[in-house]
Amino acid sequence: MRYPDFFALLLFTPQALVQAASLAVLPTPERQKELVHLVRQDCGSCHGMTLQGGLGPALTPQALREKPVESLVATVLGGRPGTPMPPWHRFLSESEGEWVIDQLLKGFPE
Numbered sequence: 001m002r003y004p005d006f007f008a009l010l011l012f013t014p015q016a017l018v019q020a021a022s023l024a025v026l027p028t029p030e031r032q033k034e035l036v037h038l039v040r041q042d043c044g045s046c047h048g049m050t051l052q053g054g055l056g057p058a059l060t061p062q063a064l065r066e067k068p069v070e071s072l073v074a075t076v077l078g079g080r081p082g083t084p085m086p087p088w089h090r091f092l093s094e095s096e097g098e099w100v101i102d103q104l105l106k107g108f109p110e
Contacts, residue, residue: 025095035100036109038091046084051108055084059104072101 027035039059040049048054057063064072076097079087088097103109 027096027099031096032099035092035096036103039100039104039108051104059108061105061107064101064105069098069101069105072104073097076100 046056051059077089
């Protein structure tokens, strides 16, 4: 480890380090396929089958790019009270929610 990297780590809070570590945990290839199916079918039922919007807003990179990633993950996992957006924390781990958001920001796979 180079010195600047070591000192940079000292600036992180414990929560930030845990969050950074969870981003390194990728779903298995099999789970990634399940997550793609879930987003296309379940999320697509409200956000449009092509994720261009419907009852819910578009989930395209252009629509999401200005929104904080942490906020997007929180919305996926916790839902949005008072709206039709349900919480998905029963079906997704936090790292899976982060993976889904990362994929949406890149342009969701087919």
